[in-house]
Amino acid sequence: MSRDAVVGAVRALGVDGLLLVGDSVCDADIYYASRFLSSDRFAVLITDRIHLLVSSMERARASSESKADVVETTSDYSMKSRIEEFGSADKAYIKVLEEFVSKHGISHLGIPSNTPAGIYRSLTEQFETSLLDKPFEHIRAVKTPEEISAIAEVQEACESAMEVAVSLIKKSKPTGGILVFDGKPLTSERVRSAVELRLAELGCETLDTIVCGGLMSSSPHSRGSGLLPADMPIVIDIFPRSKSSRYFADMTRTVVRGEPSVEIVEMYQAVKIAQEAGLKCIKEGVSGADVHGAVCRTFDDFGYTEREECGFIHSTGHGVGLSIHERPSLSEHGGTLRSGNVVTVEPGLYYPDIGGVRLEDLVVVRENGCENLTAFEKELVIR
Amino acid sequence: MSRDAVVGAVRALGVDGLLLVGDSVCDADIYYASRFLSSDRFAVLITDRIHLLVSSMERARASSESKADVVETTSDYSMKSRIEEFGSADKAYIKVLEEFVSKHGISHLGIPSNTPAGIYRSLTEQFETSLLDKPFEHIRAVKTPEEISAIAEVQEACESAMEVAVSLIKKSKPTGGILVFDGKPLTSERVRSAVELRLAELGCETLDTIVCGGLMSSSPHSRGSGLLPADMPIVIDIFPRSKSSRYFADMTRTVVRGEPSVEIVEMYQAVKIAQEAGLKCIKEGVSGADVHGAVCRTFDDFGYTEREECGFIHSTGHGVGLSIHERPSLSEHGGTLRSGNVVTVEPGLYYPDIGGVRLEDLVVVRENGCENLTAFEKELVIR
Numbered sequence: 001m002s003r004d005a006v007v008g009a010v011r012a013l014g015v016d017g018l019l020l021v022g023d024s025v026c027d028a029d030i031y032y033a034s035r036f037l038s039s040d041r042f043a044v045l046i047t048d049r050i051h052l053l054v055s056s057m058e059r060a061r062a063s064s065e066s067k068a069d070v071v072e073t074t075s076d077y078s079m080k081s082r083i084e085e086f087g088s089a090d091k092a093y094i095k096v097l098e099e100f101v102s103k104h105g106i107s108h109l110g111i112p113s114n115t116p117a118g119i120y121r122s123l124t125e126q127f128e129t130s131l132l133d134k135p136f137e138h139i140r141a142v143k144t145p146e147e148i149s150a151i152a153e154v155q156e157a158c159e160s161a162m163e164v165a166v167s168l169i170k171k172s173k174p175t176g177g178i179l180v181f182d183g184k185p186l187t188s189e190r191v192r193s194a195v196e197l198r199l200a201e202l203g204c205e206t207l208d209t210i211v212c213g214g215l216m217s218s219s220p221h222s223r224g225s226g227l228l229p230a231d232m233p234i235v236i237d238i239f240p241r242s243k244s245s246r247y248f249a250d251m252t253r254t255v256v257r258g259e260p261s262v263e264i265v266e267m268y269q270a271v272k273i274a275q276e277a278g279l280k281c282i283k284e285g286v287s288g289a290d291v292h293g294a295v296c297r298t299f300d301d302f303g304y305t306e307r308e309e310c311g312f313i314h315s316t317g318h319g320v321g322l323s324i325h326e327r328p329s330l331s332e333h334g335g336t337l338r339s340g341n342v343v344t345v346e347p348g349l350y351y352p353d354i355g356g357v358r359l360e361d362l363v364v365v366r367e368n369g370c371e372n373l374t375a376f377e378k379e380l381v382i383r
Numbered sequence: 384m385s386r387d388a389v390v391g392a393v394r395a396l397g398v399d400g401l402l403l404v405g406d407s408v409c410d411a412d413i414y415y416a417s418r419f420l421s422s423d424r425f426a427v428l429i430t431d432r433i434h435l436l437v438s439s440m441e442r443a444r445a446s447s448e449s450k451a452d453v454v455e456t457t458s459d460y461s462m463k464s465r466i467e468e469f470g471s472a473d474k475a476y477i478k479v480l481e482e483f484v485s486k487h488g489i490s491h492l493g494i495p496s497n498t499p500a501g502i503y504r505s506l507t508e509q510f511e512t513s514l515l516d517k518p519f520e521h522i523r524a525v526k527t528p529e530e531i532s533a534i535a536e537v538q539e540a541c542e543s544a545m546e547v548a549v550s551l552i553k554k555s556k557p558t559g560g561i562l563v564f565d566g567k568p569l570t571s572e573r574v575r576s577a578v579e580l581r582l583a584e585l586g587c588e589t590l591d592t593i594v595c596g597g598l599m600s601s602s603p604h605s606r607g608s609g610l611l612p613a614d615m616p617i618v619i620d621i622f623p624r625s626k627s628s629r630y631f632a633d634m635t636r637t638v639v640r641g642e643p644s645v646e647i648v649e650m651y652q653a654v655k656i657a658q659e660a661g662l663k664c665i666k667e668g669v670s671g672a673d674v675h676g677a678v679c680r681t682f683d684d685f686g687y688t689e690r691e692e693c694g695f696i697h698s699t700g701h702g703v704g705l706s707i708h709e710r711p712s713l714s715e716h717g718g719t720l721r722s723g724n725v726v727t728v729e730p731g732l733y734y735p736d737i738g739g740v741r742l743e744d745l746v747v748v749r750e751n752g753c754e755n756l757t758a759f760e761k762e763l764v765i766r
Binding site: 112113120 | 494504604
């Protein structure tokens with residue numbers, strides 16, 4: 001259970017308590033430790049118990065929704081009269097934080113290195129503090145069965161949205177080099193909007209969605225815009241988050257409507273085999289570097305060698321959870337995989353004069369292999 | 384133009400440059416200063432020019448999308464070999480940041496107080512630093528005509544979504560104390576999902592939407608859940624953000640389907656008149672405290688006096704822009720309003736044994752009054 005993991009992780013840090021301050025929409029550690037979603041700033045103090053400090057307006061919701069053992073409010077620490085006293089809500093808040101920490105008998109306080117500097121500096125004047133880098137990254141990387149179910153559910157929504165995208169492209173007609181759907185040229189924007197609408201229907205949000213066609217697809221981060229081409233690759237990368245569970249999923253497919261060039265067909269073949277090599281390599285105990293190495297070797301065998309921002313120019317994959325990019329990393333420096341890690345496996349090849357191809361699956365690391373959460377077909381040419 | 388405002392604001396800070404580090408999805412100041420949207424961390428250094436430091440993968444997008452004068456990448460500062468050297472991407476990044484700042488001839492560096500503490504601490508060892516609270520809050524509070532247009536556009540989407548909500552409730556039939564739509568009990572979840580779907584169609588995202596009926600509505604932050612009641616108030620508070628412009632809008636209506644109690648009818652009347660009193664008071668030069676005072680006096684005149692978390696228990700309003708809550712504040716401590724401020728005016732009354740009523744409009748402060756961006760009707764009883 002993640003509550004016990006949180007308390008255990010803090011115990012191992014060698015401090016009396018760990019204080020997190022921020023909003024849990026933007027800070028995944030704060031959501032992980034509290035399971036309380038708020039776009040307003042609040043504080044979590046973890047000792048042998050999990051204490052929340054929220055505004056009095058949030059007391060009821062925090063008590064019913066959060067996983068904290070104790071919910072306190074800033075009113076319990078006379079926030080209102082502190083504001084009168086200091087003439088500043090920020091100064092008053094820092095004073096309230098200090099009393100909150102003191103009250104729980106902390107002398108040596110752990111503070112994550114992403115804590116706002118102003119709060120860190122003030123607390124350092126009152127307490128012995130240790131600045132800690134990402135205190136939950138290792139426990140967050142190993143998902144509980146509940147977390148894996150939550151991710152699998154988002155992945156299902158993701159595939160439903162991919163189906164919408166692929167089906168729009170499939171129903172389009174190659175006409176004079178572009179795709180035409182329902183009498184109108186099909187654009188990246190049209191496909192993206194259909195994808196995001198389906199995700200909204202399924203309770204997911206997206207910061208963005210890549211629908212990138214033609215030579216533009218040779219830039220892996222390009223989101224794509226304008227007319228979608230016939231006979232050229234279209235990279236579709238969808239990474240939604242559930243609005244309720246807050247977990248992400250992530251997948252990519254590359255498709256061509258019409259007749260792809262020989263180069264693209266060969267690249268697709270190599271990417272697919274490289275992905276299989278990566279997937280085959282994954283199990284508890286191997287390193288992310290090993291998996292990345294297996295993918296790179298496959299590309300080398302096919303004669304695709306990275307040079308000057310061409311070829312396979314990114315890492316093989318990354319962890320996915322409450323953040324879209326988290327531990328572990330499947331890259332040159334990736335460490336040992338553990339059962340319960342959830343990672344993407346997403347080799348790709350990119351050439352500015354040919355285009356880009358990427359395939360991305362989302363998998364769970366298991367003791368003797370991996371469980372692929374992605375069921376969506378891999379077909380380059382769709383008709 | 385906001386670029387010149389940003390450079391001017393930094394000049395007034397008395398530092399050689401201001402460094403912002405974070406992601407512009409979560410940090411509105413970073414988006415404001417760069418107009419570059421990324422969920423990956425990047426840096427903005429503002430001197431007499433605006434310099435961006437992004438990963439090499441983001442160079443092309445940053446050059447075409449951002450408002451920066453200069454785009455540099457971490458590769459320009461040998462990020463890859465720094466990672467080899469330090470064995471840590473975070474340590475390497477801090478070294479790169481230091482070189483980036485040094486290269487631009489900064490000796491006295493301004494750092495916002497919400498900068499991650501780890502980065503602040505490292506920079507403090509290399510430079511003379513000043514920690515600055517919200518360096519752009521005052522310039523962000525005064526919107527340019529382009530910003531006001533962007534907000535007005537989101538507000539239109541917001542009203543279209545409100546129309547969806549109100550129309551669902553209107554078409555429902557009061558049956559045995561609850562509302563029935565299409566043969567099924569109408570729930571908060573059903574209305575919320577219809578609202579959010581319409582917003583998604585219009586290119587907006589929402590963290591949440593309040594659809595809260597019955598006695599639950601007496602808690603102003605309750606999002607609402609379950610069956611929607613007949614004859615009782617339903618508070619609908621919608622605060623979407625445009626996915627493209629990143630600006631928010633915000634509005635609230637309270638409706639009853641069926642026959643409201645006399646208490647609710649009277650509360651609605653008082654809230655409506657209090658809101659009118661607040662709106663009438665707004666113009667350049669008056670203070671947010673004056674506006675809040677006008678609203679409070681109206682409630683007092685009607686005999687609604689706040690006590691023990693009953694009555695009018697929050698402030699009158701807040702600024703809206705790239706954040707949902709920003710300057711200026713229409714509250715006890717609210718300062719002078721300036722032409723171009725965009726604020727909510729949202730009086731409400733809350734009684735646990737009766738329910739809640741809130742009305743919220745979004746307005747622009749002008750020289751001689753205010754311009755209401757909200758056109759949606761105010762009718763308590765809908766049929």
